[in-house]
Amino acid sequence: xxxxxxxxxSFDTNAAxxxxxxxxxxxxxxxxxxxxxxxxxxxxxxEIATPQTRVVSVISKALKITGQLESTEDIQVDGEVDGxxxxxxxxxxxxxxxxxxxxxxxxxLAGTIDGKIEAKKVILTSTAHxxxxxxxxxxxIESGAYIxxxxxxxxxxxxxxxxxxxxxxxxxxxxxxxxxxxxxxxxIGTRA
Amino acid sequence: MPALSxxxxxxxxxxxxxxxxxASHLGKALTIKGSLETTGVVHIYGNVHGQITAxxxxxxxxxxxxxxxxxNDVRIGGRFTGRIYARHVTLDGSAEITGRIFxxxxxxxxxxxxxxxxxxxxxxxxxxxEHLREAQ
Numbered sequence: 103x104x105x106x107x108x109x110x111x112s113f114d115t116n117a118a119x120x121x122x123x124x125x126x127x128x129x130x131x132x133x134x135x136x137x138x139x140x141x142x143x144x145x146x147x148x149e150i151a152t153p154q155t156r157v158v159s160v161i162s163k164a165l166k167i168t169g170q171l172e173s174t175e176d177i178q179v180d181g182e183v184d185g186x187x188x189x190x191x192x193x194x195x196x197x198x199x200x201x202x203x204x205x206x207x208x209x210x211l212a213g214t215i216d217g218k219i220e221a222k223k224v225i226l227t228s229t230a231h232x233x234x235x236x237x238x239x240x241x242x243i244e245s246g247a248y249i250x251x252x253x254x255x256x257x258x259x260x261x262x263x264x265x266x267x268x269x270x271x272x273x274x275x276x277x278x279x280x281x282x283x284x285x286x287x288x289x290i291g292t293r294a
Numbered sequence: 295m296p297a298l299s300x301x302x303x304x305x306x307x308x309x310x311x312x313x314x315x316x317a318s319h320l321g322k323a324l325t326i327k328g329s330l331e332t333t334g335v336v337h338i339y340g341n342v343h344g345q346i347t348a349x350x351x352x353x354x355x356x357x358x359x360x361x362x363x364x365x366n367d368v369r370i371g372g373r374f375t376g377r378i379y380a381r382h383v384t385l386d387g388s389a390e391i392t393g394r395i396f397x398x399x400x401x402x403x404x405x406x407x408x409x410x411x412x413x414x415x416x417x418x419x420x421x422x423x424e425h426l427r428e429a430q
Contacts, residue, residue: 158321162334165318169328169344175321185328 159189163197177206179213192221196229211247222257322356338372351380355388364423381420 158175161167165181170188177189183200192206198213209221214231224238228246236249239257243249317335320326324340335350338357346359350367353359357372364379371386376393383397387405395412398420402408 158319159324159340160316160319162316162318162332164334165330165332165336167326167328167330169326171324171326173321173324173340175323177324180316181318181332 161198163195186217218251220257320357353389355386366420379420379423381417 159173159177161171161177161179161181161183163180166184167181168184170185171177171183172188174190176191176193177187178193178195179187179198179200180195181198183198183202186202186205187200188205190206191208191210192204193210194200194204194213194215196212199216200214201216203218203220204211204215206221208223208225209219210225210227211219211230211232212227213229214233216233218234218237219232220237222239224236224241226232226236226241226243226247226249228244230244230247230249232247232249233251235251236253237257238253238255241253241255317337318332320336320338320340320342322339326340326342327344329345329347330336330342331347333349335352336346336348337352337354338359339354340357342357342359342361344361346361346363346365348363348365351363351365351369353368353370353372353374355371358374359372360375362377362379363374366380367382367384368378368380369384369386370389370391372388373390374393375391378393378395378397380396381398383395383400385391385400385402385406385408387403389403389406389408391406391408391410393410395408395410396415396419397412398415398417400412
């Protein structure tokens, strides 16, 4: 008992005297290094916030997805997708490649799509490379965009009703993306 | 060995051209059916059904993944069903895991729920795994 109390005391005094000094001079790395010899399993870099706060999901350029993406929010694709993409506002970045159909309320293309676009509003920027049909209600094509396919203004019409049943509810809602008509386009344009 | 040292200290994985890859972020409304493959960082807050290959993977609180994960570093705060092959695994207190976790080092926070086994493997096991996934 005596030994324990003595130890505790000396430890306490030690701690009291040393901690302020340590706090000043050393970063919190030191205690970690003492307790763990190997690499820390959870570096603080985990909590990186996404660069764009407005865009909810980002498929960055190193990511390749084989399969289907479905979201009730916005999607930004900078990587590679082999499959269909469904979202509300879908942006396909300059180096992105999509092989499949892109459904959305608004689709902005600066990269490559090999497949189809079905969206209420379609924007093809100057770096866009579109191989396949575009089903739209409202389209904007910038000079320099490449299209190999038909542009059909049939979005939301009876013939397509079944094809994009999942995309429909979003299309009924008045476009939230109208408010940033200029914003995202300029963003993609400057990047290209 | 080079793989390990890279894992230990480099904060963000680098591409072939030496530039930093921004992390991929899969929001909570996003559902993916299929496989994900990246040399960078993936944060998942939505649902993924399929195989994931990444350098570093984070399943955030509210995220759900069903399938196999091959990565250097995995951190889970959400739900997961399947197998994990990772050198370092961190399970937060909110994690719910069903399946197997093949690891070299593992950290489990108080509150985490694990149903399954957590077999330890030497580092070279994971190196072989990397070759395997590249061959696919």
